[in-house]
Amino acid sequence: MEFHVHVPTMLVLSIVMSLTFAGSIGWVARPGVRDGLLPLSLGFACHAVGYVLLGLRGMIPDLFSVLLANMLVTGACSLLLLAVAQFLQERLASAWLWGPALAVVLLLSAYLDDINTRVILGGSVLVVVFAALLWRLARAHRRISGRGRYLLLTGVLITLVLLIARVVLFATGAAVLEQVLDYAPSQVMLYVTAFVSQILLGTGFLLMAKESAEAQARHQAMLDSLTGCWNRARIEALVKYEMARLKRYGTPLSLLLLDMDHFKLINDQHGHLLGDSVLKAFVARVQGVIRETDLLGRWGGEEFVVLLPSSGFVAMTQMAERIRAQVEALPMVGDVRVTVSLGCASCQSTDSWETWLGRADVALYRAKAAGRNRAECEMPLTRPGPGLSVAESLGELVWRDEYLSGNPEIDDEHRTLFVSARRLFDLQQEEEGSLTAAARVFVAELEAHMATEERVLANAGYPECAAHTALHRQLAERAHRLLEAQARGQLTFDELLHFVVYEVTVQHLFIEDAKFHAHLGGA
Numbered sequence: 001m002e003f004h005v006h007v008p009t010m011l012v013l014s015i016v017m018s019l020t021f022a023g024s025i026g027w028v029a030r031p032g033v034r035d036g037l038l039p040l041s042l043g044f045a046c047h048a049v050g051y052v053l054l055g056l057r058g059m060i061p062d063l064f065s066v067l068l069a070n071m072l073v074t075g076a077c078s079l080l081l082l083a084v085a086q087f088l089q090e091r092l093a094s095a096w097l098w099g100p101a102l103a104v105v106l107l108l109s110a111y112l113d114d115i116n117t118r119v120i121l122g123g124s125v126l127v128v129v130f131a132a133l134l135w136r137l138a139r140a141h142r143r144i145s146g147r148g149r150y151l152l153l154t155g156v157l158i159t160l161v162l163l164i165a166r167v168v169l170f171a172t173g174a175a176v177l178e179q180v181l182d183y184a185p186s187q188v189m190l191y192v193t194a195f196v197s198q199i200l201l202g203t204g205f206l207l208m209a210k211e212s213a214e215a216q217a218r219h220q221a222m223l224d225s226l227t228g229c230w231n232r233a234r235i236e237a238l239v240k241y242e243m244a245r246l247k248r249y250g251t252p253l254s255l256l257l258l259d260m261d262h263f264k265l266i267n268d269q270h271g272h273l274l275g276d277s278v279l280k281a282f283v284a285r286v287q288g289v290i291r292e293t294d295l296l297g298r299w300g301g302e303e304f305v306v307l308l309p310s311s312g313f314v315a316m317t318q319m320a321e322r323i324r325a326q327v328e329a330l331p332m333v334g335d336v337r338v339t340v341s342l343g344c345a346s347c348q349s350t351d352s353w354e355t356w357l358g359r360a361d362v363a364l365y366r367a368k369a370a371g372r373n374r375a376e377c378e379m380p381l382t383r384p385g386p387g388l389s390v391a392e393s394l395g396e397l398v399w400r401d402e403y404l405s406g407n408p409e410i411d412d413e414h415r416t417l418f419v420s421a422r423r424l425f426d427l428q429q430e431e432e433g434s435l436t437a438a439a440r441v442f443v444a445e446l447e448a449h450m451a452t453e454e455r456v457l458a459n460a461g462y463p464e465c466a467a468h469t470a471l472h473r474q475l476a477e478r479a480h481r482l483l484e485a486q487a488r489g490q491l492t493f494d495e496l497l498h499f500v501v502y503e504v505t506v507q508h509l510f511i512e513d514a515k516f517h518a519h520l521g522g523a
């Protein structure tokens with residue numbers, strides 16, 4: 001039995017399928033939503049009408065069955081390109097929309113009597129459109145989630161290969177055509193492939209749109225609806241993940257708890273709506289300060305959390321201070337200013353989320369109690385567990401040029417204090433004798449340094465010199481009380497660490513001393 005593909009029947013099937021796709025996609029597309037479904041539906045409709053006109057060749061004037069038909073089929077492909085661009089939230093130059101269809105009309109009108117040249121010219125224009133489609137999809141491949149993209153890509157590839165083969169066959173004379181509805185292998189190949197790729201393009205795009213909507217819904221469910229930052233559930237999931245990484249690899253991990261100061265007053269004075277705008281502006285401000293890898297979430301009300309992966313104690317305190325300063329620096333909305341209090345804690349390998357959060361909370365409470373608009377950090381209260389050294393858990397207690405004050409004498413002494421603080425870190429509790437000696441050396445160096453600093457600041461006319469000297473007195477008093485406690489055997493290693501690293505190095509050298517750097521011309 002001889003097998004014959006009836007070309008007019010194939011054409012009719014293609015038309016019916018395009019109309020079905022046009023109708024069903026148009027029905028689910030929502031006006032005003034730029035997800036590509038409307039141009040896709042319109043593209044299928046153009047394709048169907050174009051094929052109807054092609055099928056009427058000989059019965060209607062060539063103007064319609066050749067020029068308008070090819071223009072509509074080419075326009076359908078450009079609409080597919082627009083649909084993909086819309087889906088990817090990209091711009092498409094209008095030349096891509098009208099250019100190919102106009103080019104086809106101009107080129108074909110010169111060859112109304114030569115169907116083979118028309119196939120080559122019309123096919124070449126479509127090759128360009130499908131190549132552009134392939135390029136856009138391939139470029140954005142990683143941005144698209146799900147499997148629909150593979151169906152769509154396959155449809156585009158099949159069509160492109162068919163079009164190129166067709167142009168080559170006709171250009172080399174290997175294929176010739178008498179009539180558009182002739183039974184010829186090239187025409188059968190065209191309609192069969194068009195049929196398959198129509199299914200792939202239509203279903204692929206729909207699937208892609210569905211998967212993307214689902215991915216977006218999943219993403220939305222992780223966001224705080226007012227401010228757009230992560231919500232509490234998402235932050236807790238991220239915390240679990242980051243804590244597992246810390247336990248596995250020992251990478252430091254820190255946490256900032258942010259609580260806006262006197263936020264109730266803002267609501268009371270300016271209304272809830274403005275309060276909401278302030279919350280949004282606050283999130284935008286903090287997002288602008290933190291690194292891309294840091295994670296900001298809303299813990300509830302006017303309380304937020306910043307998770308700082310790969311950040312130890314020092315990086316954490318610096319970040320807290322930067323956030324505090326940036327929030328205070330400019331009004332949030334209109335002329336409404338706010339300040340923020342921060343509680344910070346670095347995670348220890350022995351921590352649970354509750355103990356870690358608890359320490360940040362205690363620090364936040366201290367910041368509020370100490371007058372607000374400040375960052376307080378909680379030192380680790382126990383020695384770190386296996387797999388994480390103290391230095392690791394405290395991050396980067398190493399000297400950096402950004403700590404330079406602008407005065408070489410002060411900087412030399414700061415460096416020396418750094419080295420001594422680090423030596424204390426590395427000592428073990430058992431080494432009682434060396435610990436006592438190291439603590440005495442540290443306090444002696446600290447006192448000598450404070451005297452130098454007071455002299456330099458007085459000579460430089462630093463306006464806050466008296467206040468800074470008063471802070472030195474408090475530190476010196478506390479240092480002596482600690483040494484006495486140590487002599488009585490009443491000082492724990494953790495208390496000593498807290499003083500050396502937290503009170504002296506972080507709170508004083510990093511935060512207080514940084515205030516006079518600008519005066520001395522430093523970093």
Ligand SMILES: Nc1nc2c(ncn2[C@@H]2O[C@H](COP(=O)(O)OP(=O)(O)OP(=O)(O)O)[C@@H](O)[C@H]2O)c(=O)[nH]1
Nearest residue numbers: 259260261262263264265267272273275276301302
């Ligand atoms: N506008 C607005 N206000 C909120 C939202 N969530 C919580 N608040 C308000 O935030 C205020 C929090 O007040 P408090 O817990 O007393 O804290 P505070 O006034 O910031 O004072 P301190 O934290 O002690 O500095 C309350 O008035 C809440 O109504 C919100 O989504 N929008």
